[in-house]
Amino acid sequence: MKAAVYHDYGPPKDVLGTEDVAKPTPADDEVLIRVRAAAANPLDYHFMSGTYIMRPMTGFRRPKPTVPGCDLAGDVEAVGKSVKRLKQGNSVFGGARRAFAEYVCASENKLALKPANLTFEQAAAIPVAGLTALQGLRDKGRVQPGQKVLINGAAGGVGAFAVQIARWLGAEVTGVCSTRNVDLVRSIGAKHVVDYTADDFARSEQRYDVIVDCVGNRPLSEYRRVMTPKGTFVAVGVRPAGRWIGPLPYLLKLLVSSRFVSQNVVFFIASIGTNDLTVLKELIEANEVTPIIDKRYTLNEAGEAIRYLKEGHARGKVVITVEHSTT
Numbered sequence: 210m211k212a213a214v215y216h217d218y219g220p221p222k223d224v225l226g227t228e229d230v231a232k233p234t235p236a237d238d239e240v241l242i243r244v245r246a247a248a249a250n251p252l253d254y255h256f257m258s259g260t261y262i263m264r265p266m267t268g269f270r271r272p273k274p275t276v277p278g279c280d281l282a283g284d285v286e287a288v289g290k291s292v293k294r295l296k297q298g299n300s301v302f303g304g305a306r307r308a309f310a311e312y313v314c315a316s317e318n319k320l321a322l323k324p325a326n327l328t329f330e331q332a333a334a335i336p337v338a339g340l341t342a343l344q345g346l347r348d349k350g351r352v353q354p355g356q357k358v359l360i361n362g363a364a365g366g367v368g369a370f371a372v373q374i375a376r377w378l379g380a381e382v383t384g385v386c387s388t389r390n391v392d393l394v395r396s397i398g399a400k401h402v403v404d405y406t407a408d409d410f411a412r413s414e415q416r417y418d419v420i421v422d423c424v425g426n427r428p429l430s431e432y433r434r435v436m437t438p439k440g441t442f443v444a445v446g447v448r449p450a451g452r453w454i455g456p457l458p459y460l461l462k463l464l465v466s467s468r469f470v471s472q473n474v475v476f477f478i479a480s481i482g483t484n485d486l487t488v489l490k491e492l493i494e495a496n497e498v499t500p501i502i503d504k505r506y507t508l509n510e511a512g513e514a515i516r517y518l519k520e521g522h523a524r525g526k527v528v529i530t531v532e533h534s535t536t
């Protein structure tokens with residue numbers, strides 16, 4: 210089968226190519242999925258760039274996960290012995306390592322049935338970004354109806370889900386994005402939009418109960434200035450400080466400063482599981498949330514897809530359509 214593969218750390222377009230690799234066999238609790246679409250996430254370029262502090266996870270000298278991708282949608286082709294819920298022929302979406310391939314094995318408990326009203330590309334766009342937005346707002350931000358919520362980075366993969374989910378939770382949403390995305394962010398549910406090229410939300414008189422930050426481009430003190438005294442700051446995105454230590458300085462600063470402030474400061478890593486994927490599926494089928502797709506690429510173009518995402522200005526998600534060389 211074909212997969213996008215990299216053998217060295219480096220820029221996505223230089224190191225990522227398509228190769229023939231062995232088709233995987235599912236373990237007892239896994240299903241084999243014929244991948245129809247996958248989605249790119251910042252994690253893909255963080256892994257591929259070989260940030261030294263991540264190398265215990267990604268491989269010291271050479272990359273360990275050689276096929277990128279962790280979001281997918283496709284059809285179940287075979288099931289392991291202890292799989293209970295899914296059957297051959299089910300269309301599913303969810304999370305699995307090595308998703309940029311024609312076939313992938315995934316744990317049953319990281320998958321859900323594909324929303325009936327979505328294409329495979331739209332479904333593949335959901336897992337990491339949608340779950341991060343849902344868990345960040347509902348579980349970490351504990352957003353209540355009527356609260357004022359600010360989403361920094363509202364036009365990106367996570368941000369576009371966060372705007373829609375915050376509105377569904379009953380919040381009054383403010384989205385922060387650049388000029389070209391103002392209409393998009395308003396159209397998906399933001400009552401107020403701050404164009405960061407013209408205005409600085411951190412200098413406004415407004416106070417927010419919850420801030421979800423998908424950018425990580427400011428010190429905590431600037432967010433605190435516009436938060437209510439008991440507000441919650443949910444750090445989702447972190448700007449890496451360089452190739453050696455990546456996000457560590459930002460996270461340490463956040464951790465230390467959070468101990469001396471009245472507001473709640475949370476950093477979290479989203480978890481992929483059937484229950485929350487099903488919550489998203491139901492929201493999507495009820496037309497409360499719609500995945501936004503910026504660009505589509507083929508498997509052969511996966512390096513260009515990740516390069517584009519790495520520029521940091523995607524509008525919604527970047528997806529890979531997986532065409533099959535064999536039936």
Ligand SMILES: NC(=O)c1ccc[n+]([C@@H]2O[C@H](COP(=O)([O-])OP(=O)(O)OC[C@H]3O[C@@H](n4cnc5c(N)ncnc54)[C@H](OP(=O)(O)O)[C@@H]3O)[C@@H](O)[C@H]2O)c1
Nearest residue numbers: 251341362364365366367386387445446447478479522523
């Ligand atoms: N904690 C977790 O579990 C988790 C999960 C997923 C992602 N993440 C992290 O969350 C971050 C966002 O992920 P993503 O998938 O949403 O990335 P993304 O799709 O690449 O985000 C791109 C968006 O960022 C916006 N942006 C860039 N500079 C901005 C600025 N100065 N102010 C406001 N918006 C700005 C861009 O809008 P404009 O084009 O309008 O500038 C663009 O729409 C990444 O750091 C990622 O690693 C964390």
